[in-house]
Amino acid sequence: MIDKRFVRPLLTALFVLGVATSTVATAGEANWTGFYVGINGGGDRGDTTWTNPKGHIDPGFTGGVLGGQFGAQYDINHLVLGAEFQGDGFFGNSGTVTCPNPAFQCTEHVTSEFMATAKVGYAFRDLLPYLKGGIARTYSEGSATPTTPGFDDAKWHDGLVWGGGLDYMIRPNLVLGAEYLHTNLDTQTYGTVCCAYDVSGHTDSFLVHLNWILSPREEHHVPLK
Numbered sequence: 165m166i167d168k169r170f171v172r173p174l175l176t177a178l179f180v181l182g183v184a185t186s187t188v189a190t191a192g193e194a195n196w197t198g199f200y201v202g203i204n205g206g207g208d209r210g211d212t213t214w215t216n217p218k219g220h221i222d223p224g225f226t227g228g229v230l231g232g233q234f235g236a237q238y239d240i241n242h243l244v245l246g247a248e249f250q251g252d253g254f255f256g257n258s259g260t261v262t263c264p265n266p267a268f269q270c271t272e273h274v275t276s277e278f279m280a281t282a283k284v285g286y287a288f289r290d291l292l293p294y295l296k297g298g299i300a301r302t303y304s305e306g307s308a309t310p311t312t313p314g315f316d317d318a319k320w321h322d323g324l325v326w327g328g329g330l331d332y333m334i335r336p337n338l339v340l341g342a343e344y345l346h347t348n349l350d351t352q353t354y355g356t357v358c359c360a361y362d363v364s365g366h367t368d369s370f371l372v373h374l375n376w377i378l379s380p381r382e383e384h385h386v387p388l389k
Contacts, residue, residue, distance in 0.1 A: 194290045194333045196239040202339075202375030204250070205230045208257055212272045212349070212365030214306075219264035223272040227257030229369055237283065244292060246283040252276065252369075268314050273305040274367065277347065279325050290333040292341075297326040300347045306354040306363055315355040319363070323348035331375075339375040344368070 209226045229252050237246030258273035278301050285294025302321045308314035329343025351364040 194287065194336070196237055196244045196287055196292060196333070196377075198337075198377040198379060199234070199236045200339070200375045200377045201232070201234045202373050203230075203232050204252065204371045204373035206369060206371035208254060208274075208367055208369045210257065210274060210349075210365055210367035212259075212304075212363055214263075214270060214272075214354075214361040214363050216264065216359075216361045221261050221263060221270055223259040223261050223270060225257045225259035225272060225274060227274075228255045229253070229371060230255070231277075233373065233375070235283075239287060242287045244283070244285045244287050244294065246285075246294075248281050248283060248296065249279070250281070251278045263308055268308040268310070270361075271305075271307050271309070272363070272365075273307075275303050275305060277302045277367070279345075279347070281325060285331075292331040292333070293328070294331065295326075295328040296343075296345075297324070299323070300325040302347060302349055302367065304349070304363075306361070308355060308359060308361075313359065315359055317354040319352040319354060321349035321352055321364075323350050323366075327369075337377040339377065340372075341375070342370075342372045344370055 206229050208229045211222060211224045214221045231250060231252030233248055233250040235246055235248030237244050253276050254274050258271060260269055260271040263270040279298060281296045281298030283294050283296040285292045300323055304321060305318040307316040325345055325347040327343055327345035329341055331339050331341035333339050347367045349365045351362050354361050354363050
């Protein structure tokens, strides 16, 4: 489920970008074809579910995100297709609750995420709304303290990622954008046989990014045959 706290800033960013495009004069059609590199940052919220025969708990977490991305896209008469690789580090993304055994405190700490996605969008001159989806790997640490006889463990979670955003071409080779991403975390087992938990969950991220298009094409959109 999308966290409602992310809806307002996302809509605000989209509105600001939309106003910007309506107030900046453009000499011609923008061309989105090219390779690009960039940086991103923002906020993240997640929920995990820990289960074992004694019960279940739901540690939640919020924090910041900082990372980078690179990719390529091709502009075919306003239809823009692309692929992107992204890596992000998380800071402050941890949550602690009382374990089913009240003698322990259970903590989930998400530290990093890597994703490969496909993108499809439709360009309106300097404005490009798009959807994206693909696969993600998320690294998370889980612990039950005190760690003796509890545990301190870490796992990679695989899952699907999907979302969308809006890009605005400030200059022919510089793009400012905002996007929302939802990532699923598959089930992994944390801990030892005596104290094991099956852990799954999801994250919701709101990010802003700045991309530099490498060697943008001079011509405009590729005409359809």
